[in-house]
Amino acid sequence: MKNKILLFCLLTLSHCLPNIVSGQQAKVTSPPIVNQAGYNLDEAKRFVCYGAPNGTAFEVLPVGSPGKAPFKGKIVDFAGDFTAFNPEAVTGEFIIRVPGFGDSKPFWIADHLMEKLSSQLAYQFFIDVRGSEDPVYSDEQHVAGGGPSRDGGAYTLEAVYETLLYASNPALFDRWHEDFDDAAVPDLIKLILWHAEFAYQHRDYNGPTAHRPYDIGHPDQQLQRYDYQNTLDQLAAVCAAYHSFLKPYLDEAKYQRYRQACLQHWEAYERDRVVRYWVKSQKWIDVGWQEFNEMGNVFGQAVFRNLFMYLCEKNEADGQPEKFLAYAREAAQDIIQNWDFNNPRHMWWIRNGEHITPQALAFFLMVAPESAPYGIREKLAAWTEHMKAKTNNFWQYRKHSDTEWAHPKTKELGNTGLGGSMFAVAHLLDDPQLRALGWSQVNQVFGLNPAQAHYSNKSQERLDLNGYWAGIETGWPDAHPNGAGKLGLVRGTLDGTPLDNMFPYNPEPDKDEVISYYATEGWAVTNRAWMSSVVFSTLGSHQLRVLNKDGQEVNEVVTGDVVTIELKAALNQNWNAAEEGWVLIQSGQEAPQPIKVTETGPNTGIFTAKYTPDLPPKTVVRISYGYLGFEKVKEFTIK
Template identity: 25%
Template sequence: MRPLFCSILLGFASVSVAQDPLPAAGSASPIAVNQVGYLTDGPKRFTSPLLKTGAFSIQTVKGNKTVYKGAINNHLGDFSGFKPANGAGEYSINIKGQKGTSFPFSIERNLYQEQFWQPAINFMIDCRSVVGTHPSAYGGCPWRDGTYYSYEVPSLLWLYAADPVFMEGMPRQINWQEDKQRVLSPEFRYDEKNPQSEDVMEAVTRYYTELEPPADKAPDAVKLIHWGLGFYLMKPYTKDPSQDILPKQIHGQVVAQFAHFLYAWDKLKLNRWIARSFYDKCLDFVLTHWKASGGLAIDPNWSTSTYSEPIKTDSGWVLKILHPYKGRHVPGHSILPNLYMYQVTKNRFPVLARDFINAAKNQTRWIIDSLDWNIPGATKGQRGGEFKTIVNLVWFLKNMPDQAPGELQHKIEEWAQVVVSRSDNMWDFRRYDLVDHWTIPEMNETGNLAGFPACALAAASVLKEGTLKSRLTEIAYAHIDNLFGRNPKMAAAANRPHKGYPLVENGWPIHYKPDVCARLELCRGGLDASPGTEMYPYNPQGKFRHPEGWIIWNASWNVSLAFLQTSRPAHENKNGADAAYR
């Protein structure tokens, strides 16, 4: 059996990267599965793109023993009812009358946490600007290729809150003192030939010399949270280097990351690891900059009237303007930070607290009245940031129902209905629209795949039991499957699976050119690419999209991993933080 956990601590298993993923040798009909595997009690589905109906069986890889039988309907096979004991070995799927089998996969009760959490943290460690795996800071933010909307710190807080005990049991890899000594040494050579990277070394120097460090024994996730916010305290003015018209400034979404931390301070008992003086600096930062950075307002860029439309050319669809497709201005992104700051300030600063709660109400009311889920740019078109809208709305409804505006429940249900209506296909894949586009026009949308489970599981948590809720949950898990091989290319999103995903047989077959941009090829646990419209519904030789990862992809993935954990039955998530953090 492939190793389940021990080999992913450092993530450098000796595995070659596949150059061109193909169906298993001798197979007359491809069988697309999640190559990592499935949760015992979760939805378990595969796609047979060339065979609409038929019979299938599941065999153990070791011993080739048949352990389950089922039927293929509309190219889909469902084996959710198969719930083997943990540690029973790997499995593969065989289609009656066809040669060959699917790639092997595992079924374990805690598979996703065991397989995905350490690589997720590894990526955040390696991708740090200057101090990570490359001495540069593309974009000038705490993480290479980061920007004001990339949500790194909140994503780490969500993940930590989902199971603090598991997180605290992870190996410690960050050594603050050693990192300080290395990057402040006269021999250290910072690579400043990157956009927006000026003043970074000054910020890093001040971070290591002016702030009290996190506790030596703090989990890496906490040290990363300290790093991200500490860096921004030293260098709060940023600019997105990728065709953004906004100037360098203190962006509201940077300030919002501090609000997440302030709310989590007591919930997660972060005073065990981080000095109170650091908390005070973060609180002062929010109180100084939140209103000025637009946190209390309704951003004009939320309006779908500002969205650009893709243009059809002889060579394909083209995006002349990247709004909303970068996900810079996700509607309602400031709702949850306002709610958090209301909770943080309601006793000490009641006048300020009133401003925060009123802003959250007004912003939520705007979404209810003004945002049309049927416009693709308002949902999937937000790329890696869509989850912010849905998670924020759901949190408001679940945790402050007496304060939430009316019709919020109905608005969330409408979103779920649109998602389900766009997912009736053999991949259980939420399309961009039902006309020309399966995926976001032109762009790589891996982050949307990674973040979508958070959207769907959050929304499902406030739906009544029934078909809509169960189908939405099924689609959420299908997007994890898509990331790890259940897609037309039958390839996982990681093009270097040996750096974090040892159970993956076929990684993404093309790589982004190395040693340019953010040097993400040096990071463990990266997610790089996925099929675009050109490969759907089943055209594995279709045109490739841009094959480069992005810190936003992994931040989105962190949030989905958190919701995958907290959405499980209580007896399977005993270590999660109190429900108010979910």
């Protein structure tokens, strides 16, 4: 995989042409621009130095340690690649030095660095942005959009992506209990259950809300004030998770109430199908009824919700799994047939909803590959080629067209979910090129962009809340702390992105004509898009192995022999201590049981446990980590 990623990065650099003649000196130049936090070990790593001629040398240097550079390279089309540089267990920072252009900001290179810095903030945002602390009596008329999140409705789909977040790396989220101060229940689980109860209590709510720039309903219907239909999408995710990991925390009677709410209203609420022309927006960017809208109906929601119900119903004696699987297949076939990459209303114009479409198709292949309709892989492969073409520039930024990089008037924070889509699809198609492009989307969030700023404003208020990313020197230059979402005191908020007039590199655009990177305001649905990148990042990096005493992988084990269970996962939060996690072990038909794994040393990112089976021959032992399609599984047979 490492060699594939390195080859792709070199090929990309040789073919990505900027909007000026390749190799010529630009009138405006930049220092080396990097991901300010840093880069994951064994993943793609690159920087941009605008104006540097082809062949310009660069060095990667430890901060404060003069001497021989541990890595050197050449710039091609304003970009440098150092994917091959993977210093093990180093806690110090590095810089990029380009003679004549200066030094970059310092950055780390570390095991699962992005996940280390972002996983907790990803859900803490959704703790802080809740319109109330009570999911039942939530004071909707004083909450913009009605909630559960301020300036959002049920369409924010909090429970859907929180459920996937936990499923992707459960042992990590089991560590954190401080926000809700409940030693028995992890914070993320408490948050999922809070959103589930809100969804249940609002499953038919159509009362007043504070400001909202839209109405709900088809053109020939009486319009609604709240998108209560989307509460079932959230309940469906929780019902699926009940059978995977929520059973210890969710009372069965309450779960059955959630399930029955879905079963009773599913078809009446159009949850069985793709919903079109359902949101009447007053926003200038999407005024009126559009086919799909981020504020209520996104291409792909129907696949997710019906797959969740399928996973739920498979476990019920009176379940109807085939009905929901058929609905999911029909919705996926709709996407295969009608998803038009050249229609902006299906792509970047949906903004914060765009990430859902490819992720939904990917989820089908993750949880029910044998039942997926023909054409899903082919559609995702076509999307991959489209994205490779649109990111064929030195920023590896997804451009709108040959003449427009980004929107000229409004931020595009929905792009923060593009990395998640690329990670999911790259995993399924075994495409390291696409995975590398996914990391470029993450890099943009962390400052590798024309503004040279992280997309989140680094306010003192957020720092005081411990609600900001470590390692970021320059945050977004403005914020809108008292807007509809009241995000000033919300941890992990994203605020703005470069507009079109900042590209290809124009850090000081004409602010009188277009308020460029001050086009700023965070939004809950934006942070959901970003959460999806955290969710799907681990698909290509988690590994699970079973090793014999000689360190060789085994598929058969003699009863009584000692084997080593080895997990590589994004659990490395403390570089100065050996940490712990767990995996599930299942022998034959017995229920799975957790077994503790311990890091082999500080900052190794490898977690192991010794296991001695005492089982009859032919017993199959199953080791797993993760849920809902994110499982890493290793099986061996007793002989």
